[in-house]
Amino acid sequence: MHSILGVIGDSNPSKDVFELAVETGREIARKGAILVCGGLGGIMEGASMGAKELGGMTIGILPDYDITKGNKYVDIPIATGMGHARNVIIAATAHALIALPGSYGTLSEISHGLKLGKKIIALGRDESPPDVVLSENPKNAVELALHV
Secondary structure, eight states: OOEEEEEOOOOOOOHEEEEHHHHHHHHHTTOOOOEEOSSSHHHHHHHHHHHTTTTOOEEEESSSSGGGGGTTTTEEEOOOGGGGGGHHHHHHHOOOEEEEEOHHHHHHHHHHHHHOOOOEEEEEEOOOTTOOOEEEHHHHHOOOOOHH
16 A cells, blocks of 8 residues: 655645645655645646656645636545535544645644544644654655554
8 A cells, every 4th residue: 555645734824835835745646655645726826737747646635616616736536525624534544744835724624634543744844733743855755654
C-alpha cells in the first residue's frame, strides 16, 4: 500500500509559499507517495502541480458537490458537499500531514490530524500547536512524514 501524505495550507499564499508547496508535491511524488489535499487553489494547487510534474498521483477532497471545481492537477476529485467539514476527511485519509502557512482551515486540519493520532509536520509555519514536528525544507518534511 502506498503512503498517502496530506499537504495543507493557505488558498491564497505568497509566491514563495506557493513554490514551497510545489516542491513539497514533487518530493511526495519522488518518494512514490500519493498526495491528498483540499483540491482547490493556492497551496493545494501548488502541491498537486508539483506531484503531477513527476508523475505522482493526486487526490482532491472538494468542499462542494461539483468535481469540476478541483484544480487541473487533481487525478481523483472527491466531491463531499461538506464545505470546511471536509477537513476531517483530509486528516483521516492522510497517513501524515505537511502543514504550510495557512489560517483557520489549516489549523482545523492540524487539530483533526492530531486528534486522530496523525503525524503533523510544519513547513514554513511561524506557529503550530504542541506535538507538531518542525521541518526546514520540503525534502526533510516528506522524509519525516514517511517515517510514521
